[in-house]
Amino acid sequence: MIKIEYRRTGPYTDQGQESRAGVDLAVVSRADLRWYYFLSDLAFTIGEAELTPPWSWTPVFDFLWSMKGALGHLERGEQTTIGFTENAELISFVPEGEKVRVSCTYATAEAVCECVDLKNAWLVLREAVLTQLSVEYPRLAANPALAELRL
Template sequence: MIKIEYRQTGPYVDQGQENREGVDLAVVSRVDLRWYYFLSDLTFTIDEADLSPPWSWTPVFDFLWSMEGALEHLERSEHTTIGFTENAELIDFVPEGEKVRVSCTYAMGETVCERADLKNAWFAFREAVLTQLSVEHPRLAVNPVLAELSL
């Protein structure tokens, strides 16, 4: 079983980051939305393997777009990694037929899952994030860059 969840930890307002006051989320750029808004604690587990980043303030949209890119590479049977904006840690994805071997630099061990299960978990996570944040921030729901999260 694959579980990807988040809990908002922001706003982390050091140096003006994540300060949404007065910002029209309908027109925030992909870059800003990806790296400066909706900072979160992420949970990412595959069966018994906990691949959750052990730090806070991970931008949830960066993780969504990074996972989308990783899944595109895996569809082409290409090895890929996801990096994080706030450090040099990585999640490593190695395709093995219809399965994927997953490990990370910040935790011990590795695990294997079905590529289709990983994709389905990403879809469910994407829908949960978009639904919750669109309800909380209606202007965000009309931002055209969110349509890019469509795999």
């Protein structure tokens, strides 16, 4: 089982730019959404392998867009990595037929899972993020950059 979740917890939740007065989230750029908004704690497990980053302040949209890109590479049978905006750590994805080997630089855990299961876990995370944040921030739902995540 693959579980990818995010939590907007911790003392930094009011430090993201979404808390700035006068910000219109309907027009914030894709780049700004990726790197400066909606700081979160991520949880990422594949079976018994714990791949959760040991830090906070991960911009959830950057993770979503990075995973979307990684999934595209995997669908083409290409090895890929994703990085984080707040440090130099990486998650590596190595395709092995219909499966993918996942490891990271910040933990010794390694896991193998079905590519389709990884994509489905990402889809669940994407929908949870977009639904929750659009309810909490109605103007965010109108941002055209978010349509890119749904393609």
